[in-house]
Amino acid sequence: LAKTTQPISMDSYEGQEVNITCSHNNIATNDYITWYQQFPSQGPRFIIQGYKTKVTNEVASLFIPADRKSSTLSLPRVSLSDTAVYYCLVGGRMNRDDKIIFGKGTRLHILP
Amino acid sequence: KAGVTQTPRYLIKTRGQQVTLSCSPISGHRSVSWYQQTPGQGLQFLFEYFSETQRNKGNFPGRFSGRQFSNSRSEMNVSTLELGDSALYLCASSLRPSGEETQYFGPGTRLLVL
Numbered sequence: 358l359a360k361t362t363q364p365i366s367m368d369s370y371e372g373q374e375v376n377i378t379c380s381h382n383n384i385a386t387n388d389y390i391t392w393y394q395q396f397p398s399q400g401p402r403f404i405i406q407g408y409k410t411k412v413t414n415e416v417a418s419l420f421i422p423a424d425r426k427s428s429t430l431s432l433p434r435v436s437l438s439d440t441a442v443y444y445c446l447v448g449g450r451m452n453r454d455d456k457i458i459f460g461k462g463t464r465l466h467i468l469p
Numbered sequence: 470k471a472g473v474t475q476t477p478r479y480l481i482k483t484r485g486q487q488v489t490l491s492c493s494p495i496s497g498h499r500s501v502s503w504y505q506q507t508p509g510q511g512l513q514f515l516f517e518y519f520s521e522t523q524r525n526k527g528n529f530p531g532r533f534s535g536r537q538f539s540n541s542r543s544e545m546n547v548s549t550l551e552l553g554d555s556a557l558y559l560c561a562s563s564l565r566p567s568g569e570e571t572q573y574f575g576p577g578t579r580l581l582v583l
Contacts (some may be wrong), residue, residue, distance in 0.1 A: 400559045400574025401512070403517070415563075448494065459504070459512040 361445045366464040375432045377463050379445030382426050390421060390428045393444045395462070401444060405430070432465075440467045471496065473562050473575035481581045487548040489579045494541050494562030501543040502572065503535060506557040514534075515558075518543055519566050549578075555582045 362380040367377045381390070389408050393401035405412055407419040407428070417432040432439055442462040474493045483567040494501050503515040504522055514527040518537035535568050541562075557577045572576035 393572075395512075398557070398577070398579070400561070400577055401572075402572045402574065406571060458514065461511045 361447055361460050362459065363445055363463045365461065366466065368464050368466045368468060369435055370468050371428045371436055372434055373440070375435050375465060377430045377432075377443055377445075377465065378427055379430070380427045380446045381423075381445070382428075384425050388425075388447045390419065390425075391448070392417070392419065393431045393446065393459075395442045395444065401464075404443075405437065435465075435467050437467050437469060439465065441465060472575050473560060475558075475560050475575040477578060478576065479579050479581075481583065482550050483583050486552055487546065488550060489544055490558055490560075490580075492536060492543045492545075492560030492562075492575060494543070494560075498562035498564055498573070499541050499555075500563045500566050501537055501541065502561045502563075503543070503552055504559040504561065505529070505546050505564070506553050506577070508557060512559070515545065515546045516519060517566065524566055551583045552582050555580060556567050 382425050390404055392404045394404050395401040397431040405414055405417045405419045407421050409425060412419045420429045442464050443464040444459045473495055473514060476491045484579060500519045502517040504512050505515055515529055515533055516523055516535050521537045522540060525583040531533055531546045537543045557579050557580045559574055559577045561572035561574045563572045
């Protein structure tokens with residue numbers, strides 16, 4: 358699985374748009390990009406998944422450039438309840454030796 | 470549809486003991502993965518099971534083991550507990566092996582080793 362790099366932490370204010378970028382330089386052709394959100398003492402929760410260009414759902418958008426070596430999770434008009442850790446994962450149909458690597462994630466802190 | 474359930478939710482053990490944690494996946498999901506989460510190391514992959522077979526294993530000692538039953542329920546076992554095994558243990562299920570599949574996580578079992 359491709360290794361990912363994300364900022365360790367970010368701060369923003371309520372009502373702002375937040376963009377979290379993930380680098381995945383060695384992404385493979387069949388890899389998808391998935392983002393999860395985790396609140397303290399809870400399991401991660403799926404936010405969005407994409408392969409290329411742009412994906413949007415009711416909670417977020419995911420922007421993936423043509424080279425797919427990075428992706429940006431965009432959270433529109435954040436609120437205090439969006440304070441959480443956000444993980445970027447890259448993976449495709451797994452081979453036997455592939456391991457699932459979540460990384461340290463980005464700790465997003467929303468301020469009033 | 471019921472989500473992923475894990476039992477017990479909290480557990481206190483002492484060093485040297487063993488522990489068994491249980492995970493029931495979402496109905497119809499055949500893949501179950503286990504993770505250990507600690508403040509220092511983050512979320513680390515333990516192993517994945519699909520159709521009762523271990524497909525993948527993370528870099529954990531042999532004290533950590535697991536199995537999956539024919540109904541896709543899974544258990545993980547940690548023998549000879551060490552203080553460093555104190556962590557939140559998370560189970561996730563997906564329809565198929567999880568490289569591209571969305572994983573659905575349970576609430577976790579918080580294990581404290583004294």
